[in-house]
Amino acid sequence: MTTGKTGEPHDRVDGRAKVTGQARYAGEFTAPDLVHGFVVGSAIARGKIVRIDAAEALALPGVLQVYTHENTPRLAWRDRSWRDMVAPGGSPLRPLHDAEIRFSGQPVALVIAESFELAREAAGLVKVDYEAAPHETRLAEVESEAHEPARGKKGYTPPPKPRGRADEALAAAPVRVEATYEHPPLHHNPMEPHATTVIVEADGSLTIHDKTQGVSNSRDYVCKVFGLASDQVRVVTPFVGGGFGSGLRPQYQLFLAVLAARELRRSVRVVLSRQQMFTIGYRPWTRQRVALGAERDGRLCALIHEAVGNTSRFEDYCENVVPWSGVLYECPNTRLEYGVAALDLYTPIDARAPGAVTGLWALESAIDELADALDIDPLALRLKNYAEEDQDHRRPFSSKALRDCYREGAARFGWHRRTLAARSMREGALQIGWGMATGIWEAQQAPSQAKALLTVDGRLHVASASGEIGPGTYTIMSQIAAEQLGLPLAAVRFELGDTALPPAMIQGGSATASSVGSAVLAVCRALQHTLLKLAQALPDSPFGGRTLADVEFVDRGLRLRSGVAPAVPLAAIMRHAGLGSIAEQATAIPDLARQSRYTSNAHSAVFVEVAVDEALGTVTVRRVVSAVAGGRILNPKTARSQILGGVVWGIGMALEEHSMLDHGLGRFVNHNLGEYHVPVHADVPAIDVVFVEERDDVVNPLGVKGLGEIGIVGVAAAIANAVFHATGRRIRELPITLDKLL
Amino acid sequence: MLPGMGDDTCAITLKVNGSTLRLQVAPWTTLLDLLRERLGLTGSKKGCDHGQCGACTVLVDGVRINSCLSLAVMRDGASVTTIEGLAEGDALHPLQQAFIENDAFQCGYCTPGQICSAVGLLAEGHARSDDQIRELMSGNLCRCGAYPNIVAAIGQAMRPRRDA
Numbered sequence: 001m002t003t004g005k006t007g008e009p010h011d012r013v014d015g016r017a018k019v020t021g022q023a024r025y026a027g028e029f030t031a032p033d034l035v036h037g038f039v040v041g042s043a044i045a046r047g048k049i050v051r052i053d054a055a056e057a058l059a060l061p062g063v064l065q066v067y068t069h070e071n072t073p074r075l076a077w078r079d080r081s082w083r084d085m086v087a088p089g090g091s092p093l094r095p096l097h098d099a100e101i102r103f104s105g106q107p108v109a110l111v112i113a114e115s116f117e118l119a120r121e122a123a124g125l126v127k128v129d130y131e132a133a134p135h136e137t138r139l140a141e142v143e144s145e146a147h148e149p150a151r152g153k154k155g156y157t158p159p160p161k162p163r164g165r166a167d168e169a170l171a172a173a174p175v176r177v178e179a180t181y182e183h184p185p186l187h188h189n190p191m192e193p194h195a196t197t198v199i200v201e202a203d204g205s206l207t208i209h210d211k212t213q214g215v216s217n218s219r220d221y222v223c224k225v226f227g228l229a230s231d232q233v234r235v236v237t238p239f240v241g242g243g244f245g246s247g248l249r250p251q252y253q254l255f256l257a258v259l260a261a262r263e264l265r266r267s268v269r270v271v272l273s274r275q276q277m278f279t280i281g282y283r284p285w286t287r288q289r290v291a292l293g294a295e296r297d298g299r300l301c302a303l304i305h306e307a308v309g310n311t312s313r314f315e316d317y318c319e320n321v322v323p324w325s326g327v328l329y330e331c332p333n334t335r336l337e338y339g340v341a342a343l344d345l346y347t348p349i350d351a352r353a354p355g356a357v358t359g360l361w362a363l364e365s366a367i368d369e370l371a372d373a374l375d376i377d378p379l380a381l382r383l384k385n386y387a388e389e390d391q392d393h394r395r396p397f398s399s400k401a402l403r404d405c406y407r408e409g410a411a412r413f414g415w416h417r418r419t420l421a422a423r424s425m426r427e428g429a430l431q432i433g434w435g436m437a438t439g440i441w442e443a444q445q446a447p448s449q450a451k452a453l454l455t456v457d458g459r460l461h462v463a464s465a466s467g468e469i470g471p472g473t474y475t476i477m478s479q480i481a482a483e484q485l486g487l488p489l490a491a492v493r494f495e496l497g498d499t500a501l502p503p504a505m506i507q508g509g510s511a512t513a514s515s516v517g518s519a520v521l522a523v524c525r526a527l528q529h530t531l532l533k534l535a536q537a538l539p540d541s542p543f544g545g546r547t548l549a550d551v552e553f554v555d556r557g558l559r560l561r562s563g564v565a566p567a568v569p570l571a572a573i574m575r576h577a578g579l580g581s582i583a584e585q586a587t588a589i590p591d592l593a594r595q596s597r598y599t600s601n602a603h604s605a606v607f608v609e610v611a612v613d614e615a616l617g618t619v620t621v622r623r624v625v626s627a628v629a630g631g632r633i634l635n636p637k638t639a640r641s642q643i644l645g646g647v648v649w650g651i652g653m654a655l656e657e658h659s660m661l662d663h664g665l666g667r668f669v670n671h672n673l674g675e676y677h678v679p680v681h682a683d684v685p686a687i688d689v690v691f692v693e694e695r696d697d698v699v700n701p702l703g704v705k706g707l708g709e710i711g712i713v714g715v716a717a718a719i720a721n722a723v724f725h726a727t728g729r730r731i732r733e734l735p736i737t738l739d740k741l742l
Numbered sequence: 743m744l745p746g747m748g749d750d751t752c753a754i755t756l757k758v759n760g761s762t763l764r765l766q767v768a769p770w771t772t773l774l775d776l777l778r779e780r781l782g783l784t785g786s787k788k789g790c791d792h793g794q795c796g797a798c799t800v801l802v803d804g805v806r807i808n809s810c811l812s813l814a815v816m817r818d819g820a821s822v823t824t825i826e827g828l829a830e831g832d833a834l835h836p837l838q839q840a841f842i843e844n845d846a847f848q849c850g851y852c853t854p855g856q857i858c859s860a861v862g863l864l865a866e867g868h869a870r871s872d873d874q875i876r877e878l879m880s881g882n883l884c885r886c887g888a889y890p891n892i893v894a895a896i897g898q899a900m901r902p903r904r905d906a
Binding site for chain 1: 768771783788789795797825841848849850851854857877879881883889892
């Protein structure tokens with residue numbers, strides 16, 4: 001019997017479904033009346049449609065309809081009806097709404113046919129004439145027009161006010177480094193393309209299987225846009241084939257599938273092609289300037305960090321790029337600035353560790369440049385400037401075991417054997433470089449609910465409308481519940497991804513374990529409370545006058561912590577009370593009064609070895625150690641996997657990934673997985689993940705900080721720093737492809 | 743016959759996961775779309791439809807192929823094994839078990855392709871080291887980054903063969 005305890009490395013409870021092909025994703029649900037949609041995207045980046053001719057497509061037998069802006073019914077007219085839970089400020093895209101083209105690939109028609117192949121064939125027959133207007137897709141051309149982002153994006157915090165006098169302190173600093181860092185737009189490319197299957201039920205209501213990181217977000221969006229009551233729309237998504245942020249906002253295939261299903265009164269599926277996956281959001285193109293001033297002993301005296309990221313012309317996507325620079329190192333004089341500049345591209349969207357990945361790539365490269373300028377070991381320089389409190393908010397950290405990350409990571413890596421000078425470690429034709437960087441991410445908690453049903457046969461069903469994009473939600477929630485009630489893991493079933501369940505926060509920001517986990521904890525505590533009360537009514541009950549603090553739930557039973565008597569079976573307690581089952585529901589709300597007195601972050605230290613072939617310029621990552629302080633670890637096995645994934649993303653960002661724009665066409669041109677390079681097996685070495693001990697009773701009742709983001713933060717800088725150490729070449733524009741090293 | 747396709751369908755015979763099926767298929771239908779859309783075997787995934795991601799990997803006569811790059815009519819008479827056909831009843835294939843034990847997946851979308859590809863890899867018998875596994879599995883992308891665990895899982899499944 002596998003006991004269900006947190007802190008133990010359980011195999012995933014949904015593992016069997018995933019290795020046997022039984023796990024069902026959004027585009028895999030079906031219905032007898034199902035028809036298929038294929039999207040036609042705009043061929044120009046800006047302008048308007050002057051004529052659209054679907055006659056040839058409609059003439060094909062089996063083609064049911066072609067929707068364009070000319071025959072799409074007018075729907076909600078206020079922007080706020082189109083704005084989803086996590087939309088940034090601005091006016092969201094309204095697909096097929098009017099003739100205006102705002103970005104290349106914008107959906108201009110949806111073809112509905114009896115088969116997928118037919119819909120795709122017919123989509124190629126839709127003729128669209130455009131009147132093109134000049135477009136701009138070069139960040140450098142609009143950087144000077146950067147503006148403060150419009151308000152509205154959840155989680156965005158404008159940079160803190162300057163502290164001290166950073167510019168004067170920089171000018172007076174004995175040692176200075178100053179540089180500009182840049183990375184291109186980066187598309188998430190989850191393996192599962194975005195897909196929506198809309199099933200029209202007999203009563204006319206809609207069951208929607210949507211690739212989303214928040215079923216409630218998709219449901220609310222559909223209700224607002226189409227003017228439907230919430231009981232007419234149910235979104236059910238038990239599995240998501242990777243999100244990484246791309247599923248935070250409803251993507252256009254959701255709107256299109258619902259539109260067609262309502263018009264035709266038939267079930268409809270719309271799946272984006274891999275090419276079309278490059279017409280949705282991405283990590284924004286960002287240019288950053290970092291200037292550091294230090295005393296000769298390495299103490300920072302000035303820190304300036306300015307960043308400009310791209311957005312679209314119709315929404316102000318924004319992210320927290322620069323605030324980390326005010327909190328990570330102790331420095332009396334800081335100035336942090338951030339703006340967004342509009343291009344004729346679709347709006348960016350949060351991508352794994354949004355903002356932090358970007359900011360830390362620049363900051364941690366600059367710190368390495370400073371270490372080089374000072375002739376100081378890069379780790380020693382970071383320890384010299386270690387921040388013991390949050391200077392920007394003048395408050396303590398709820399916990400910060402970053403020093404342990406540095407120490408344990410360095411020990412595992414063998415950092416002390418590193419020679420200081422660049423180009424000093426060579427193996428034959430290979431230049432070897434060792435680099436490191438720090439990572440940081442905010443620990444967050446958002447309100448969430450859960451319900452639970454304990455039956456007398458000893459089975460526990462727990463549910464919350466959360467998601468499973470891959471972190472192991474099913475598994476850790478089952479562990480939390482099993483532990484609370486002393487049940488084997490197999491006796492617990494956790495259900496998620498259904499708007500019929502109690503609402504949960506959208507799955508993002510590494511906050512599912514803290515938010516939904518706290519709700520699961522709360523509902524299990526409610527069950528405990530009920531069971532204890534019932535147990536007190538047993539004849540000769542040993543529990544009279546006892547509280548939950550005096551008892552424990554073990555081996556499917558209840559017993560006194562202090563006693564030696566065997567546990568009283570939960571089934572016996574329920575039978576005595578004449579109950580076949582006990583149901584509870586609970587809400588977990590963050591204790592903001594307490595949490596707001598602290599700053600709560602997850603941290604990491606990442607150490608990388610690269611080998612660079614001097615003649616060819618090829619960079620190989622040979623080993624990585626990532627030491628993470630992420631609070632309590634609920635499942636070391638799935639936790640390690642999350643960090644592995646983050647590191648692999650970091651390798652991609654540093655060396656391979658690049659959504660390339662053809663500025664003449666205003667379009668991403670390497671829009672496939674053969675030309676947009678993501679790491680493959682051969683690119684990924686052994687990765688050593690270390691979790692350092694970290695207790696935190698402020699962040700949430702579970703003491704967890706979330707692990708989905710922290711693994712990637714800092715990795716690109718660590719690799720760039722290792723490349724510098726290997727070659728003496730400082731690459732400030734990602735990705736570090738061989739042309740930049742030759 | 744499928745709507746809109748006239749009479750241009752072809753009769754083929756396929757053995758899919760042990761069952762012999764006689765099918766009328768349009769000549770442009772890929773093996774992947776046949777499996778997913780007609781036969782309801784959605785375990786084989788569509789990640790790119792261009793043979794660039796490996797999510798659609800199945801075994802045809804024991805050899806791993808990208809089923810999105812093969813038309814169904816080209817496989818007349820072949821024996822196809824998909825992820826749904828690897829386990830024997832409740833007993834998982836050793837690779838399926840090894841994937842679970844090594845946490846060799848996260849979202850699970852590339853997993854059927856990884857496992858089918860690994861079955862093919864073991865049958866080929868060329869991989870003798872972790873580096874060779876990495877090289878010979880590089881046609882199967884995993885965006886969650888489970889690669890180190892996938893290599894460990896395949897290594898675990900290989901080991902008894904090495905000892906033999």
